[in-house]
Amino acid sequence: MTQIQPVVLCGGSGTRLWPLSRKTLPKQFVPLVGNKSLLLLTLERLRRLSKDVMCVASEEHRFLVQEGIDAAQVSGKQLLEPVARNTAAAMAATALLTDPERLLLFAPADHHIPDADRFVATILKGVPAALAGHLVTFGIEPTFPSTAYGYIRQGDKLDATLGDDAGHAVAAFIEKPVAARAEQLLLEGGHLWNAGILLVQAKVLIAALQEHASDILDACKLATASVDVDGDFLRMDSAAFGRCRSQSIDYAVLEKCARVAVIPFDGRWSDVGSWNAVADLHETDANGNRISGHGFAMNATNTFIHAPGRPVVALGTKDLLVVDTPDALLVVHSDCAEQVKDVVALLSTHGHSQATRHRRIPRPWGAYDSIDDGERFAVKRLTVKPGARLALRMHHHRAEHWVVVKGAARVICDEKAQLVKENESIYIPVGAVYRLENAGKTTLEVIEVQTGGYLGDDDIVRLDDLASAGEKRFA
Incomplete structure (x- = not known):
């Protein structure tokens, strides 16, 4: 061949x-x-x-x-x-x-x-x-x-x-x-x-x-x-x-x-170009409803629910598309599915980060999920793959508190190495040079609490980028 x-x-x-x-x-x-x-x-x-x-x-x-x-x-x-x-x-x-x-x-x-x-x-x-x-x-x-x-x-x-x-x-x-x-x-x-x-x-x-x-x-x-x-x-x-x-x-x-x-x-094909197309990928019930995840349709007809996380209930609805995510909810009539792109433009105009960014951000070492934030604090959940580590870094304006909830972390802080296991915590002061590594063979999960006067991403000073062939620029 x-x-x-x-x-x-x-x-x-x-x-x-x-x-x-x-x-x-x-x-x-x-x-x-x-x-x-x-x-x-x-x-x-x-x-x-x-x-x-x-x-x-x-x-x-x-x-x-x-x-x-x-x-x-x-x-x-x-x-x-x-x-x-x-x-x-x-x-x-x-x-x-x-x-x-x-x-x-x-x-x-x-x-x-x-x-x-x-x-x-x-x-x-x-x-x-x-x-x-x-x-x-x-x-x-x-x-x-x-x-x-x-x-x-x-x-x-x-x-x-x-x-x-x-x-x-x-x-x-x-x-x-x-x-x-x-x-x-x-x-x-x-x-x-x-x-x-x-x-x-x-x-x-x-x-x-x-x-x-x-x-x-x-x-x-x-x-x-x-x-x-x-x-x-x-x-x-x-x-x-x-x-x-x-x-x-x-x-x-x-x-x-x-x-x-x-x-x-002549086989089945879809470019999955709209929420109507996504709905068509799911089987219907007797009332034409299609459910993905934790959705429930009561006295509803021709309603699609995408609910991967929390329960979402549609009661008495008709011809609706309901899409739930941790930080945004879309409810749209099925006739207007092609106009969803206009919603993104509207949110961008009003400065909402949800227009382009998810709460959970994938990274080469795993991902982080921004759970909560307010004046002078932010809370994130980090997941680090086995064998992975974050780049060596420091911050000018914030301190960080880490609690390991699953796995084992090797933390290097100002050249001192420490093993932090489940239910243990460590404090990273402002200005410290540190690195987080997964020391185990399973996914490492860490709750990170940031505190300080400025918590923007541009306060991350990466001191190396691990640009070796094996690690491919972890960030």
Whole structure:
């Protein structure tokens, strides 16, 4: 079988699934299906094609991607984008760093495709056309007249020498239509939803970029001319990549190129692009209600409840989406699900951090959860992975009190080491140089109480960044 290099595109800001998905934790990293993230499900699906999976991700999300890679039991590099420049630049940079003959399968990280076997079989149908110099896309057989997706119009079948299932030439790409136009496309037949998945040889993609988007290719050539290798992280030249034009591969290349093919996929697919789409992933009860977590629907109809933490009760509701998180609650009529992104803009305008940040913030060493804060104090819950440690640091304006509630901590404070076990505590005075390490083989849990006149993150002075290959810049 021809070796395919899967490439997962991990970008996205995640505003349409607020409050669960936010800038610091977009939807592809959020456990949405069976307590697994869409990224993890994508990596598991692509593992059937190859256990060597390349990911294109932002610097900010690199450790979240690495967690997914580890959980999926795959290997591969991460190409880190210093700034977001859409799919054309991400694909161009990947192709430039790959063997020109290699088949690349570009797949978004945030799609839900439960029938992995059918997905793999469909991808393999595209290999002959891709090796013959086509850019092969994959379209979803539409099940309703959606206005949320772009469409692909199928043209003539490809040459019979490529096989009976090699697909059709693309006659046209159609922008997201209005409702009447979507109904017309569905009635006409021969139209597919654009899934945003592309199979192409690296050299073919480079040639197409040279012809139709040479400025993007040139910028990416400069950005990839000198790559900084940090373990499995590949960093491009920030300034050169930043000068690249931001455009999707559809606009930059596919809509202009004559050798684009499409293969239909008739399995279940969702881009999980709204809370209605998330609701559709759950089974309904007799009244059309869908429940995730600790939700309860009483005398309710067509109500979706996402309640991963505390109990949430919907009484007498109809056609509502209720999404609960520790620091924000969304209640929206199902007809208005596409307007959730406007809520994020409203909250940002009013200065609410919940618009972009979660209470729980993942870190390479674990995570911290901001439990409470007020004038001159803040309370956090730290979880530190086995074998992990925080960077050596100090504070000018605050002291910290730590209580170990689970596991064992090794604390270095002003060059003095101390083992702190469960139900024990330690005090870190203002100005002390300290480090926290997990001294055990299980997750360490610590309650941290900060006190002082200023508690901002910029009061953290990191004295090293552990930039060794094995520790990959813990912060």
